[in-house]
Amino acid sequence: MIEAKNVSKSFGEHLVLDNVSCRFEEGMCNLIIGQSGSGKTVLMKCLVGLFEIDKGNVEYDGRVFSKMSFDEMKVIRQEIGMMFQGGALFDSMNVEENIMFPLSMFTDQSLEEKLERANFCLSRVRLENVNKLFPAELSGGMKKRVAIARAIAMNPRYLFCDEPNSGLDPLTANVIDNLISEITQEYNITTVINTHDMNSVIEIGDKIAYVHKGKLWWEGNKDTILKSDNPELNEFVFATELTRKLK
Amino acid sequence: MLKGFLFHIGRYILLMRQVFKRPEKQSIYIRQIMVEIENLGLDSVGIVAFISTFMGAVLCIQMAFNIDTPFIPLYTIGFVTRQSVVLEFSPTIISLILAGKVGSRVASELGTMRVTEQIDAIEIIGINPATYLIFPKIIAAVLINPILIIMSMVMAIMGGWLAGIFTGLVPTSEYVYGIKAFFESYDIVYALIKTVVFAFLIVSISGYHGYYTKGGALEVGASSTKGVVHSSIAIIVFNLILTQLLLS
Numbered sequence: 001m002i003e004a005k006n007v008s009k010s011f012g013e014h015l016v017l018d019n020v021s022c023r024f025e026e027g028m029c030n031l032i033i034g035q036s037g038s039g040k041t042v043l044m045k046c047l048v049g050l051f052e053i054d055k056g057n058v059e060y061d062g063r064v065f066s067k068m069s070f071d072e073m074k075v076i077r078q079e080i081g082m083m084f085q086g087g088a089l090f091d092s093m094n095v096e097e098n099i100m101f102p103l104s105m106f107t108d109q110s111l112e113e114k115l116e117r118a119n120f121c122l123s124r125v126r127l128e129n130v131n132k133l134f135p136a137e138l139s140g141g142m143k144k145r146v147a148i149a150r151a152i153a154m155n156p157r158y159l160f161c162d163e164p165n166s167g168l169d170p171l172t173a174n175v176i177d178n179l180i181s182e183i184t185q186e187y188n189i190t191t192v193i194n195t196h197d198m199n200s201v202i203e204i205g206d207k208i209a210y211v212h213k214g215k216l217w218w219e220g221n222k223d224t225i226l227k228s229d230n231p232e233l234n235e236f237v238f239a240t241e242l243t244r245k246l247k
Numbered sequence: 248m249l250k251g252f253l254f255h256i257g258r259y260i261l262l263m264r265q266v267f268k269r270p271e272k273q274s275i276y277i278r279q280i281m282v283e284i285e286n287l288g289l290d291s292v293g294i295v296a297f298i299s300t301f302m303g304a305v306l307c308i309q310m311a312f313n314i315d316t317p318f319i320p321l322y323t324i325g326f327v328t329r330q331s332v333v334l335e336f337s338p339t340i341i342s343l344i345l346a347g348k349v350g351s352r353v354a355s356e357l358g359t360m361r362v363t364e365q366i367d368a369i370e371i372i373g374i375n376p377a378t379y380l381i382f383p384k385i386i387a388a389v390l391i392n393p394i395l396i397i398m399s400m401v402m403a404i405m406g407g408w409l410a411g412i413f414t415g416l417v418p419t420s421e422y423v424y425g426i427k428a429f430f431e432s433y434d435i436v437y438a439l440i441k442t443v444v445f446a447f448l449i450v451s452i453s454g455y456h457g458y459y460t461k462g463g464a465l466e467v468g469a470s471s472t473k474g475v476v477h478s479s480i481a482i483i484v485f486n487l488i489l490t491q492l493l494l495s
Contacts, residue, residue, distance in 0.1 A: 050367055070375065077373035088368040091359075102372045105272055160371075 028206035081151030087143035265377035279383035288391030303406030311416035325425020350453035354474030357457025
């Protein structure tokens with residue numbers, strides 16, 4: 001479980017996160033949703049320590065992460081897998097080298113063992129015969145899947161996904177969502193997903209936190225979100241003609 | 248302006264503290280250093296050889312035209328060419344050229360990695376990105392640049408010799424005598440000390456600008472330009488300081 005307690009973050013005079021508190025449960029897909037510029041990416045980067053928070057705490061199963069030094073954070077970071085919006089695959093490495101990279105840095109596995117693990121992770125995200133391709137040779141959906149494969153290579157306890165299906169067609173987006181959901185349940189990991197895609201919300205939103213103007217505005221799940229009477233949330237959820245008709 | 252300058256100096260020093268922290272896994276870093284020696288050093292051999300040869304040739308011809316009196320022996324052409332090349336042209340001018348080639352490469356590589364979140368990805372994995380990305384480049388440049396500069400000296404002296412022969416301005420025997428005349432091995436030591444310092448400045452300053460890039464493609468270009476300009480300025484300033492310290 002990951003817990004944000006009264007987290008605030010400013011950039012200069014601009015307050016981006018204002019006293020946000022929420023819990024992200026184990027074995028669930030925890031979604032952070034909100035409009036562009038609402039502060040959800042900043043919240044995720046505060047959770048993983050890429051941004052230093054001004055006030056409050058971030059705890060990983062009771063371990064106060066936000067107060068740790070860089071070297072102390074390293075221990076928890078080896079338990080974290082993160083999939084970035086653009087994939088953030090290393091351009092100079094091919095697909096299998098990207099996946100083996102964390103294994104090479106933190107384990108004493110032989111090349112054969114690392115290759116076996118890389119191939120397993122690739123099969124887990126349903127990719128085959130792409131081992132020797134470089135990121136520039138992959139499609140958007142493939143990049144995201146390789147990014148997931150790299151994120152799970154070290155058997156993480158915590159998985160973070162920043163906009164996992166942005167820029168993808170609905171079918172591929174659905175595949176990615178289901179993959180993340182399967183992996184979360186299979187390995188009982190705490191998954192935090194940052195999205196503004198309503199299909200993902202309905203598909204895999206075991207727990208949902210709606211961030212609005214830097215504050216935690218609403219919490220619930222995929223069943224309660226459609227019945228909420230929160231006006232700001234409804235404005236976001238039913239922003240399109242299609243969702244209004246469905247309602 | 249002073250505040251901005253001090254901010255950058257402070258942040259540069261803090262980055263260097265991060266860069267020289269103990270690496271996570273030494274075998275990986277040794278492999279990275281080898282890769283960077285190829286990227287930053289071996290890929291520069293052609294341009295260094297070409298520029299050095301022509302630089303030596305021009306120096307020889309200019310010397311020959313300036314020494315237009317029978318009271319100065321012809322071997323002076325070889326002597327002055329050697330001294331100019333060893334003391335200044337190879338270590339400083341070639342380092343300035345490498346600042347353009349290597350500096351822009353380092354800054355744009357790190358800048359692109361920053362804006363595409365690859366540096367964040369390295370950090371999330373639990374690796375110190377400053378050490379992983381910049382340390383091998385600095386070590387590689389510090390190891391390979393002296394070799395490039397020695398090669399540059401040899402090529403420049405050869406270029407001068409070829410120019411002397413083809414123009415008929417100085418015979419081989421006089422040129423070779425001049426090259427050997429009044430040789431001080433400390434001149435080479437001085438040139439190599441400068442080279443090592445310049446190599447460190449080029450990679451660390453360009454790396455600093457690339458590492459702290461914010462924005463997109465335009466900012467990557469701006470970081471690359473800043474890396475080249477600032478490392479060139481640093482080379483010029485440290486050239487004066489080192490010359491005063493080492494030759495006075």
